[in-house]
Amino acid sequence: RLQNGNGETNIHYEFDPSQKPLGEGGMGRVFRGVQIQEGYNGSLKEREVAIKCLLEDLPEHAINRSRREASIRLRNDNLIEMIDFVETRDNYVTHYHVVSELLNGVNLDDLLEGCTTNHDGESNPTAERLLCNYRGNRKAFVGEVFRSILSGIIALHDAGYIHRDIDPSNIMVTSDGKVKLIDFGIAKKMDELYTNGKSLTTPGQFIGKPQYAAPELILGDLKHQSYTTDVYALGIMLFQLITGHLPFEGSHLEVCEKQKSEKLPFTEIEDKTGRKIIEKATEKE
Numbered sequence: 199r200l201q202n203g204n205g206e207t208n209i210h211y212e213f214d215p216s217q218k219p220l221g222e223g224g225m226g227r228v229f230r231g232v233q234i235q236e237g238y239n240g241s242l243k244e245r246e247v248a249i250k251c252l253l254e255d256l257p258e259h260a261i262n263r264s265r266r267e268a269s270i271r272l273r274n275d276n277l278i279e280m281i282d283f284v285e286t287r288d289n290y291v292t293h294y295h296v297v298s299e300l301l302n303g304v305n306l307d308d309l310l311e312g313c314t315t316n317h318d319g320e321s322n323p324t325a326e327r328l329l330c331n332y333r334g335n336r337k338a339f340v341g342e343v344f345r346s347i348l349s350g351i352i353a354l355h356d357a358g359y360i361h362r363d364i365d366p367s368n369i370m371v372t373s374d375g376k377v378k379l380i381d382f383g384i385a386k387k388m389d390e391l392y393t394n395g396k397s398l399t400t401p402g403q404f405i406g407k408p409q410y411a412a413p414e415l416i417l418g419d420l421k422h423q424s425y426t427t428d429v430y431a432l433g434i435m436l437f438q439l440i441t442g443h444l445p446f447e448g449s450h451l452e453v454c455e456k457q458k459s460e461k462l463p464f465t466e467i468e469d470k471t472g473r474k475i476i477e478k479a480t481e482k483e
Contacts, residue, residue, distance in 0.1 A: 200249070200295055203284040208236045211284070211297055213249045220317055225260065225383075226252040230300060233281070247281060250296040261294055267382040268296045272357055276350030278370075278380040301380065302373045306343070307366035316373060324375045337469075340439045343369075344432075346377035351432065354379070355425050361385045362423070364431040365410045366438070388424065408453040409444050410434045413482050416454045433479025434462075441466050458482070 202209035213231030221228040231249040236242055252264055268283035282297040302316050304325040310332065314325040331339035347369060354361055361368075361382065368381040384406065406415050412430035414422040437445050445462040446453045462480055467473040 200284045200286060200297075203282045203297075210234055211247060211249060211282070211295075215251070220248065224253075225256065225264065226250050231297070233297070246300040248298050248300045250298075252294040252296070254291060254293070256294075263383060264294065264296050267385065268298075270354075270357075270359060270382045270385060272353055274350055274353040275376055276346045276378055277353055278378050278382075280382065301370050301378060303370045303378075305367055306369040306371060306377075309371060310366060320373070322371065322373050324373065325371045328371060336440065340436070343377055343439065344436060347379060347432070347435075350377075350379040351428060354385070355428070358388050359385050360388060360423065360425055361428050361431075362415065363406045364428055365407050365435060406431075408450055408457060409446065411454070411457055413458045416457050429479050433476045436472070436479070437462055437467065437476050440469075440472060 200211040200213075201207075202211070211231050211233050213229045215229065217229065219227040219229050228248050228250045231247050233245045233247045234242055235245075250264075252261065265283050268280050270280050273279055278301060279299040280296075281299065282295075284295040284297065286293045286295070302320075304314060304316060304322050309325050309329055312329065314322050314329055316322055328339055328343065331342070347364075351361070351364070359382075361379065362384045363381060364379070368379060370378050370380050372378060408416065410431040412423075412427045413419075414427060434445060446456040446460070448456070459482065462476065464473050464477055467476060
């Protein structure tokens with residue numbers, strides 16, 4: 199049982215740490231949980247949530263980054279909803295938890311590889327339909343998926359944040375028919391970008407994935423990171439969705455070098471309008 203971290207005494211979370219986690223990674227384990235809200239008349243309102251239990255030996259900057267991720271509280275059909283950041287103490291050890299909405303769906307990168315089932319092996323009708331379009335009506339697929347992604351990005355940018363890690367693995371097609379941008383782990387508020395504040399980012403440090411990273415991300419150039427940093431990643435991903443492959447291949451270092459100076463193979467984009475959009479989005483400066 200975790201008490202709400204926002205000071206709302208009528209809300210708490212429950213989960214069973216002995217059950218199989220939904221996911222496991224370098225930051226911690228994610229469990230299926232429930233948010234319980236008690237009404238004034240004693241009624242209980244329950245909602246399924248995802249609870250990420252951070253590892254105990256994480257460095258301070260990783261914990262601060264998770265705290266920052268949990269603080270991005272936006273409600274949009276195309277963004278994951280972050281709910282809470284909860285700290286507990288047990289035998290002089292502090293435990294940290296990130297609470298978000300529970301998404302039942304398929305990551306876009308898995309869908310592109312032909313997977314249309316969720317974590318529990320259940321079929322996802324929306325993913326099946328999108329995969330069918332990806333294989334037979336690429337233009338319809340790209341239009342539907344990309345409009346949804348842009349809707350989420352616009353909401354994020356309007357709130358003053360840049361994501362800095364846009365790629366298909368951070369986009370989920372949910373079982374209720376939505377396309378959502380997830381993982382705000384390295385997102386940052388624009389007005390705080392130039393202050394290191396608790397070592398969330400340091401100049402010269404590369405964060406993100408090189409296949410989608412703008413030159414200023416590759417260089418760790420905080421001064422030139424802005425909303426257009428996300429636009430560059432969107433341009434790369436649009437190229438990928440249209441052609442079925444990434445524009446740059448090779449080792450980590452080779453891809454980084456290409457992102458800094460090499461133009462995309464625009465001739466592979468037959469549609470002139472689409473080509474112009476990608477050219478504009480992926481300008482090196």
